[in-house]
Amino acid sequence: MKICLIDPPLPYSSPPLAPLILEYLGGLTKRVMSEAEIELLDPKFSPFSVEKVEADLVGICGSRIVTLPWVYSTADTLRKRGMQVVLGGFNPSAMPEEAKKHADAVVIGEAESVWHEVLEDARKGQLKPFYHGMPLPLENLPLPIRMPGYKFHGIFTMRGCSYGCKFCALRGLYGKAHRYRPIDEVVKEVDSLKERFYWNTDGNIWGGNINRAIDLFTALKGSNKKWYGFGDLKALETSSGDKLIKAARESGLLSLWLGCEEKFVGVFEKKKVEAIKKLKSNGIDPILAIILGKRTDSLDDFDRIVELSDKLGIMVHPFLLVPFPGTELYEEYKPFLLKEGQWKYYDGAHALFSHPQMSPEQREEKFFSIVFELFTLKRVFRHLFEIPLNVFPAGHFAFLMREFPMRQGMKMAYKKWLQDSKSPIQS
Template sequence: MKIIYIFPPLGHAGTQVRSMPLMPPVLEYLAGLTSRVRPDADIRLINANVERFEVDELCADVVGISILTHQSSWAYRTADRLRARGVKVMLGGPHPSVLPDEAKQHADSVVVGEAESVLATVLEDVERGEMQPFYHGQLLPVDGAAFPRRDLAPGYVFRSFFTSRGCPYDCKFCATPELHGHHMRYRPIEDVILDLGSCKHKMWFCTDADSWGPNVPRYTDLFREMATSLPGIHWVGETSIASVQHPMGEEMLRWARRSGLMQVWIGWESFSDATLREYGATPKMLDEREEALKKIRDNGIDVVLFIMLGARNESLDEYQRVLEMCDRLAVTPHPVMVVPYPGTAMHQELRQDTLHFGEWDYYDGMHSILTQQGGDNLAHEEALKQLWVDSFTWPRILRRLKALPFKGFPNAHIASGIVQAALRKAFLEFRALETAKGK
């Protein structure tokens, strides 16, 4: 059986981002899961961000496309072209999982939710020519999860691993609890160690929703074992700030750095307490955010802050405030517009206040789609672009590198330099594309 898995372009309206040091985790994991249930399968992985290919030349028994919301237009067009030629298509991922009826208009089958419990059945049905319209995955324990196939797409700086699924928080802008459950499912520590040790790669990205989640003793044990069993690896992850304020937070951080953690991307969301309350994000922040941030950096770990702007009736002054606060804290911002994604509480709650509702090309984090007082949405988009320009000047990049504690040298400094340069490059490419389109 020949199977092709595709990850669509991340750029606006299906454009390639070109700067992508990380192999899309979903591709490698689907390949590993497929190899487990169908060892004889001939698998091809296509990251459409970096690989050029002709859709009309693809031949397979089935093509699977995993879709994020703003990728859906490109994915649907591609699926329609494949099906017009008689190629079977299955769609999955976050967007089809929360809008399966929409996705089914462009697919032979839609995999709703996680694939582990249904993929074997899907492929059996493909072979028999009896694909069902929907396959509903169950939230299974992640003990014994398949190892990703990391041999099918060489050349990436980072490879991925995971240690847990789920999220106990109820942020209105996030679909993770809807997709992966409100309760944490932990992968056994020995499985994580075996997975990371199964290949010689040294640079990793942890795909957990929170790389040091609410069970601080568990993560401390994990990092201690990683430091002991896997010397020489380096990794980056996404985290929240609350765990750092745990009584064991300092010990967890020390072992995290010793395990090779170079940098964390923190869901900071906003510098405004009122906006955090509106987003329902206060429980994952707790009280001493800046003190916790200082603890992370003092332990030699670099920080990037995810910050959402463009809340309803938010002042344009907030964009300059973000720049000033990040300058004061000497941290890297990753600013985006707030997006009411399908599957989130915000999606329905703000339906009447969302411009371009259901027009998924606008849900890319660079468009202001929540109504603003006076209709100043374009002004917000320009303010966001200016924030990107100002945030990633070379003098600011160098000042952040200089402010990193020597305890993290050289790994945190290398990670910070690479990521800041990559963010600068990605934005300049985005701006050049918009200029070419006459925007």
């Protein structure tokens, strides 16, 4: 049986990061059906034509909501051509009935417990409409099939998160309890990577357990690789904060996306400023991913972002709030939603709900105006030169590999927004 797995392309440019979900699902497929012929396709990286796809079963990942229009139209075409299609990931799991309209089967939840059954049913041409995956312990996981030609590959060390961020789609799929991979298995996987850089794709690299994080980072120290991840500042404000930063730095952590806290807008407390200073002095480049445009935000909050970036001396990446289906926030904002079901607008650059004081156009215009201020070449290079020389060249290289695709992506998003709205703003 030939199985083709596809990771849908984002509408805007993205860093040269291999799609971990695809690579991991490839490894899982190899384990549960060793005789299958497996093809992994990443249309953002290699030329792709839906007419050229040939397989008995096609699996498409629907984890990024803005790609759903592409996912659905590709799935429709493949099914018309007689192929069986299965969809899975965050959004098909949160909206299985919608996904089913475009697929022979939908995997709801994590695939590991049901993937063997899906493949056997597909072999017989008897796919069931829905497969409900159960969360399993994360031990003895298959090694991903690594795709060649990328600068970065991803790993994960855990699933689930006990933090209560209302906007987070991750908890809907993986649950609120942390499940950890054995440290020696993570180290083995990192050691098996050929490239020097990798992404830790955990929702929060501290993992809700500071001692486990320190043990993991200490074990990774010998890997001689550099990495990036997502985290929060709360863990760094504890009495173990210094030890945690040191262990993370020695394990090769180069930069940390801080996006796991809802209240970054407005007053930036002294202890958070201190934690950011500590990260910087240890050669870890922090990036603030700030969510804007909540119903409780004001236009002043938008204006404070550029000031905050300059004051902290770090890059800030703003996004307009996206109420992802399946999250607490989605339920809360349901009465105010404006573009429900029009997933192409769920890209972090569109206003998706009504606001007591600001129109959608006001929020979008303001968003793009601060994006252009934050991403001026002058500001980008100023932040680049603020990275300590003791992490040169890896830290500086990582910064450029991240910021330039991001800058390009924002420009593309703006161009698209202009075409849609036909109301240009000054840039």
